[in-house]
Amino acid sequence: MDSVKESIKELGYIPVSEESKDIDYVAEIKRLKKEKNAVILAHYYQEPAIQDLADYVGDSLGLSYKAAETDADVIVFAGVHFMAETAKILNPTKKVILPDLNAGCSLADSCSAEDLATFKKKYPDHIVITYVNTSAEVKAISDLCCTSSNAKKIVDSVPLDQPIIFAPDRNLGAWIQKVTGRDMVLWDGACIVHEAFSMDKLLAVHKEHPKAKIIAHPESEAHLLKIAEYVGSTSGLINYVKENPANEFIVATEVGILHEMQKEVPNKILIPAPAKENNTCACSECAYMKMNTLQKLYSCMKHELPEVHVDEAIQKKALLPIQRMLEIS
Numbered sequence: 001m002d003s004v005k006e007s008i009k010e011l012g013y014i015p016v017s018e019e020s021k022d023i024d025y026v027a028e029i030k031r032l033k034k035e036k037n038a039v040i041l042a043h044y045y046q047e048p049a050i051q052d053l054a055d056y057v058g059d060s061l062g063l064s065y066k067a068a069e070t071d072a073d074v075i076v077f078a079g080v081h082f083m084a085e086t087a088k089i090l091n092p093t094k095k096v097i098l099p100d101l102n103a104g105c106s107l108a109d110s111c112s113a114e115d116l117a118t119f120k121k122k123y124p125d126h127i128v129i130t131y132v133n134t135s136a137e138v139k140a141i142s143d144l145c146c147t148s149s150n151a152k153k154i155v156d157s158v159p160l161d162q163p164i165i166f167a168p169d170r171n172l173g174a175w176i177q178k179v180t181g182r183d184m185v186l187w188d189g190a191c192i193v194h195e196a197f198s199m200d201k202l203l204a205v206h207k208e209h210p211k212a213k214i215i216a217h218p219e220s221e222a223h224l225l226k227i228a229e230y231v232g233s234t235s236g237l238i239n240y241v242k243e244n245p246a247n248e249f250i251v252a253t254e255v256g257i258l259h260e261m262q263k264e265v266p267n268k269i270l271i272p273a274p275a276k277e278n279n280t281c282a283c284s285e286c287a288y289m290k291m292n293t294l295q296k297l298y299s300c301m302k303h304e305l306p307e308v309h310v311d312e313a314i315q316k317k318a319l320l321p322i323q324r325m326l327e328i329s
Helices: 002-011 025-035 048-053 060-069 081-090 113-122 136-140 151-156 170-180 199-208 222-227 234-243 257-264 294-303 312-328
Strands: 038-043 056-058 074-078 095-097 127-131 144-146 164-167 213-216 248-252 269-272
Touching (some): 025 048, 038 048, 038 060, 038 081, 060 081, 060 234, 074 081, 074 294, 081 095, 081 312, 113 136, 113 164, 127 151, 136 312, 144 151, 144 312, 151 170, 151 312, 164 170, 170 222, 213 222, 234 248, 257 269
Parallel strands (some): 127 164, 248 269
16 A cells, blocks of 8 residues: 555556556446445546446536535546545545546646735625636635536626626636626636637638537637637537537537537537647547546546545635535526
8 A cells, every 4th residue: 555655646646557457447447336335427528438437427517516415435536636626625524536636727727826815805896706627725715616507607696786806717707708798807817628729720620511510618719709609518518419400510629528429419420629739639638637547547446546635624615615606506
C-alpha cells in the first residue's frame, strides 16, 4: 500500500502492474463495483468504454443530482477533479475516488478563490454565481452555482434589481446575458475545448453537408453560437438531436458526447465540429477527460485510491450554493 500511495504522490494515479496487464478490466470493474457497493458516475466526455460501464452517464447537473442521492458507499467519479469535489461536498461521509488526480479543467484553473475574492471587492453589491466548473474554494465564496443546463433558470431566480457577477466562463455568461437580458459582470475565463473550433473548417463541413443542423454548447465562442440552430447543454444537445426530425447534425462540443448521442439516434448522421488544431480526430477533445482509462479505473477501484478530500470548513460553505442550485433546478 505504501508503494501505491507513493505512485499517487508522484504520478497522480496508480499505474497498472505487469501482472495486471492481461486482466479483463470490464469484468473486474463490474466485480469490484458489486463487492464494494460502489457507484460509477461518468461524464459524457469520458471514453466510450467507461461510459458503457457507468451506472449513470450525464452532464454536470445530472451528475450533481446523482451524487446527491446515491446510497453507495463508494463514489467512483469518471470525470474531472471539480466534479469529484462536488460529489464529496454533497457526500462528506462517503468515499469519493477519481482514477487520475491530474484530470483537471482549464476553465476551473482560470479562476482561483484568491483572485475571485479580490474581484468581488470591486463589486460589493453584487452576488456571485459560479459555474460548477470551479474548485471547492471558489464555490465556498459563491452565492449560487449553476451548470449550462440550468444557468438561465439560476440567473432568472435572482431579483432584477440585484447585480450579478458571473464566473468563470465568459462565453456562457455572454450567452446567458443574451437570453435573459441581464447585465452581468463577467469573469474573463474560458474552456480551451470549446474555444478550439475553427469557423472556416466548420463552414466548409457545412458546405459538404448543407442539410446538417449546427448545434453548439454555450461555452463556445459567440461567433459560432450565432450560426448555431440550437445552443444548449450537453444533455440539451442530446435531447435536441433525438426530438428534431433532421437526419444530419454538426455537433460543436467535446467529441465524447457522440457516443451516447449515437446510441439515442443510431440512424442519424452526427459530425463533430472541426477543431483549429490538426489532430487525429479532427475534432475537439478534452485531454483532461481522456486521462481516465479503463486501467486507471480498475486500479482506482481495487485500491479505493486516489481519494478526493475537501476541507471540512470549505465543504460546509461550498455546500450552500450547490444546494441552492439543486433546489432552484
